[in-house]
Amino acid sequence: xxxxxxxxxxxxxxxxxxxxxxxxxxxxxxxxxxxxxxxxxxxxxxxxxxxxxxxxxxxxxxxxxxxxxxxxxxxxxxxxxxxxxxxxxxxxxxxxxxxxxxxxxxxxxxxxxxxxxxxxxxxxxxxxxxxxxxxxxxxxxxxxxxxxxxxxxxxxxxxxxxxxxxxxxxxxxxxxxxxxxxxxxxxxxxxxxxxxxxxxxxxxxxxxxxxxxxxxxxxxxxxxxxxxxxxxxxxxxxxxxxxxxxxxxxxxxxxxxxxxxxxxxxxxxxxxxxxxxxxxxxxxxxxxxxxxxxxxxxxxxxxxxxxxxxxxxxxxxxxxxxxxxxxxxxxxxxxxxxxxxxx
Amino acid sequence: xxxxxxxxxxxxxxxxxxxxxxxxxxxxxxxxxxxxxxxxxxxxxxxxxxxxxxxxxxxxxxxxxxxxxxxxxxxxxxxxxxxxxxxxxxxxxxxxxxxxxxxxxxxxxxxxxxxxxxxxxxxxxxxxxxxxxxxxxxxxxxxxxxxxxxxxxxxxxxxxxxxxxxxxxxxxxxxxxxxxxxxxxxxxxxxxxxxxxxxxxxxxxxxxxxxxxxxxxxxxxxxxxxxxxxxxxxxxxxxxxxxxxxxxxxxxxxxxxxxxxxxxxxxxxxxxxxxxxxxxxxxxxxxxxxxxxxxxxxxxxxxxxxxxxxxxxxxxxxxxxxxxxxxxx
Numbered sequence: 001x002x003x004x005x006x007x008x009x010x011x012x013x014x015x016x017x018x019x020x021x022x023x024x025x026x027x028x029x030x031x032x033x034x035x036x037x038x039x040x041x042x043x044x045x046x047x048x049x050x051x052x053x054x055x056x057x058x059x060x061x062x063x064x065x066x067x068x069x070x071x072x073x074x075x076x077x078x079x080x081x082x083x084x085x086x087x088x089x090x091x092x093x094x095x096x097x098x099x100x101x102x103x104x105x106x107x108x109x110x111x112x113x114x115x116x117x118x119x120x121x122x123x124x125x126x127x128x129x130x131x132x133x134x135x136x137x138x139x140x141x142x143x144x145x146x147x148x149x150x151x152x153x154x155x156x157x158x159x160x161x162x163x164x165x166x167x168x169x170x171x172x173x174x175x176x177x178x179x180x181x182x183x184x185x186x187x188x189x190x191x192x193x194x195x196x197x198x199x200x201x202x203x204x205x206x207x208x209x210x211x212x213x214x215x216x217x218x219x220x221x222x223x224x225x226x227x228x229x230x231x232x233x234x235x236x237x238x239x240x241x242x243x244x245x246x247x248x249x250x251x252x253x254x255x256x257x258x259x260x261x262x263x264x265x266x267x268x269x270x271x272x273x274x275x276x277x278x279x280x281x282x283x284x285x286x287x288x289x290x291x292x293x294x295x296x297x298x299x300x301x302x303x304x305x306x307x308x309x310x311x312x313x314x315x316x317x318x319x320x321x322x323x324x325x326x327x328x329x330x331x332x333x334x335x336x337x338x339x340x341x342x343x
Numbered sequence: 344x345x346x347x348x349x350x351x352x353x354x355x356x357x358x359x360x361x362x363x364x365x366x367x368x369x370x371x372x373x374x375x376x377x378x379x380x381x382x383x384x385x386x387x388x389x390x391x392x393x394x395x396x397x398x399x400x401x402x403x404x405x406x407x408x409x410x411x412x413x414x415x416x417x418x419x420x421x422x423x424x425x426x427x428x429x430x431x432x433x434x435x436x437x438x439x440x441x442x443x444x445x446x447x448x449x450x451x452x453x454x455x456x457x458x459x460x461x462x463x464x465x466x467x468x469x470x471x472x473x474x475x476x477x478x479x480x481x482x483x484x485x486x487x488x489x490x491x492x493x494x495x496x497x498x499x500x501x502x503x504x505x506x507x508x509x510x511x512x513x514x515x516x517x518x519x520x521x522x523x524x525x526x527x528x529x530x531x532x533x534x535x536x537x538x539x540x541x542x543x544x545x546x547x548x549x550x551x552x553x554x555x556x557x558x559x560x561x562x563x564x565x566x567x568x569x570x571x572x573x574x575x576x577x578x579x580x581x582x583x584x585x586x587x588x589x590x591x592x593x594x595x596x597x598x599x600x601x602x603x604x605x606x607x608x609x610x611x612x613x614x615x616x617x618x619x620x621x622x623x624x625x626x627x628x629x630x631x632x633x634x635x636x637x638x639x640x641x642x643x644x645x646x647x648x649x650x651x652x653x654x655x656x657x658x659x660x661x662x663x664x665x666x667x668x669x670x671x672x
Contacts, residue, residue: 011460012460
């Protein structure tokens, strides 16, 4: 062993890293789960070609006129059968021929049904001889960056950084306390700051692998864009991870048992899973709770990550969320150092 | 020194060495409303193996954790190796070795990794290899801690206490919870450390462990030392070398009929007590006393259902000093 390997900080960090790697569940939750989640969401919310809308009509003539439209698939049925098909969602609209008019039966609160109404009416009017007043053409764009997967990847990244930092730090410390290992270490000449520092160092080492694996997957599989500077993205990930490490340390600073720590951890994280805009925009919450939502560290982290990745914003433009994250780093860290229970 | 304490041997350290390994004077510690340590005085010389013997709750662990610098005390003096925890904590931690009750090392580290970690905390010490050899864990070097037996885990804890090559070694109930074979194995290890000249302070509630390992023993009860000295010196406190234990048939109903005065009148019988129907006599002349005991019981028309004798032990010392058994609590 050389001098470096004999240093207690190296040994503590290496042990921390080894213990994490030897915990199969931890590996699953940190590395595999976010990728599975991203893959699942990416598939579920992929942008499909424009849907073909199913409709019904009471006469064969109507059906033929409608079937000619690529955006519609039409079936002939009598009014009773058509009403039943509408009610069960098999068709979106039923066109009913009466002696001198056509009636459309549909649910006007359903956007697809409203689309069907427009298409059906245009087809029938055209078939009856109507001419367009002006010529119109289409130019189609499918922009990356505006898809759901692009939106959700920074959200999942933030959520994963929160989970791995809080569980990684909080659980390991409380476990060591509960098993009296912390007491044993404190009875040795180990410098206490090195014990805590080893958690941060191993966290940062893990972070590199974790972020690279997840973002690499998102990039290669879904072509998720990286519009901002990559080193600034790296900085945001480190800052996020350190802020949640500080929060994890705070949760772990007094708890004596794993059960207590586990409960506290969920108490802290659950509101953020719901409020911080992982899966949908946090701005959907009512205005009166927005100040709370904005002050949460996960909201700030996800806002900053989305700003960097999707909008190409630089750190200057992201000063507000970065400032919130810094506050969440400094305050819990200072409080937990003062109140830390070493035995 | 408190009144109730019986001091049998002046510590040799006062003559040989100006700074004893451990010096406690008037130590007191109270937890909420419980007095855990109530005015303790102890002195342990260099190279000595010293035992704190007492039932659970006697204050042994509190005392040893105060000595280890893990628990703050309310009053008194604590000096180790001539140093004080208030001013010399960093140096003390480098120079003492500690094995705590119920430390669980991480299950997923190997023996070697655990020891390498602990070795890294000390400026000087023995190589990891040597600590593995001393603890006889060579075959388990690459095994994970989670796969070790209770005895092996305890030897690993000893090895962790040894990697810093300590001048003073604290062992808190080193064999509690071990099976008899693992316990003897650990005793052999402590013997080796004694022969290597290390100062060892251990706590135990097994009197045979204290008798086997310790040069001197302090018997603790309710936070105080009630007697201290070598095992023979302590046993002499009982006043007789032998203990006779007997029970009589139908003792539940006929207990009261035994006339204790008839028994204690027999020459060589020093004392009599009854505990859960079992009579205990301390006896100095076993060969002449036993026939007279039989005669006395027969004269009272009683039949023996149990009868045995043994040499007086530290257990009997504890019983004669407190009226209670060590293992009861």
